[in-house]
Amino acid sequence: MSASGSKFARHVFVCQASRPAGAKPSCGARGSAEILNGLQEGLAAHPDLWGSVSLTPTGCLGPCFDGPTIVVYPEATWYCGVKRDDVKRIVDEHMVGGKPVADLLYRWPAEGDDE
Amino acid sequence: MSASGSKFARHVFVCQASRPAGAKPSCGARGSAEILNGLQEGLAAHPDLWGSVSLTPTGCLGPCFDGPTIVVYPEATWYCGVKRDDVKRIVDEHMVGGKPVADLLYRWPAEGDDE
Numbered sequence: 001m002s003a004s005g006s007k008f009a010r011h012v013f014v015c016q017a018s019r020p021a022g023a024k025p026s027c028g029a030r031g032s033a034e035i036l037n038g039l040q041e042g043l044a045a046h047p048d049l050w051g052s053v054s055l056t057p058t059g060c061l062g063p064c065f066d067g068p069t070i071v072v073y074p075e076a077t078w079y080c081g082v083k084r085d086d087v088k089r090i091v092d093e094h095m096v097g098g099k100p101v102a103d104l105l106y107r108w109p110a111e112g113d114d115e
Numbered sequence: 116m117s118a119s120g121s122k123f124a125r126h127v128f129v130c131q132a133s134r135p136a137g138a139k140p141s142c143g144a145r146g147s148a149e150i151l152n153g154l155q156e157g158l159a160a161h162p163d164l165w166g167s168v169s170l171t172p173t174g175c176l177g178p179c180f181d182g183p184t185i186v187v188y189p190e191a192t193w194y195c196g197v198k199r200d201d202v203k204r205i206v207d208e209h210m211v212g213g214k215p216v217a218d219l220l221y222r223w224p225a226e227g228d229d230e
Contacts, residue, residue: 006186006191006193007223008191011186011188011191013128013171013173016174054176054177056128056173056174056175056176057173057174058128058171058172058173058174059131059171059172059173060171061169061171062169071121071126073126073188073189073191074188074189074190074191075189076121076123076126076188076189078121108122
């Protein structure tokens with residue numbers, strides 16, 4: 001693609017922010033490196049997705065108490081509390097199948113909730 | 116917002132990947148920390164955007180030779196070669212005005228170009 005605009009059908013962002021034990025929770029302390037690795041492996045196993053799905057590690061995405069957190073654009077799908085065993089479903093159902101994994105979707109706390 | 120889905124109207128990602136002098140170029144080596152700081156300050160000056168625009172530092176976004184790189188979702192606007200002086204326009208025209216800054220849009224190299 002030579003014109004401006006995105007060349008990716010999907011862009012997956014995975015929080016890698018890390019804080020030490022005893023500090024506010026963080027995705028890093030809750031296993032997000034393993035989630036990122038799992039997504040890299042899962043996407044690598046689907047050559048049809050190479051070049052169309054981008055995967056990017058990030059700093060803090062916000063829901064620190066509920067991580068590990070993933071956000072997928074352009075559909076703005078937020079996943080929290082992702083476990084290593086959930087990664088295959090995210091790849092198969094969402095990245096390949098095009099349908100976000102409903103039971104992993106984050107429910108944002110109501111405004112004013114302590115977070 | 117308590118249901119799943121994004122609570123942000125826009126999500127701005129700014130590459131902060133850094134490589135040492137002599138290595139492949141990187142957004143960090145090309146001033147991306149200053150761009151991130153500028154965006155933080157620029158957004159902070161618009162209370163109407165608080166809570167509706169999220170700003171997240173990232174690892175490598177890909178166009179290392181053309182950074183600093185910013186991508187804005189859900190519209191998937193890619194900006195490259197952003198300078199500190201460009202930040203005010205990105206905030207005013209895109210974040211506030213809702214219209215991407217046309218002359219800053221990245222033109223992806225054609226497939227097969229050396230990048």
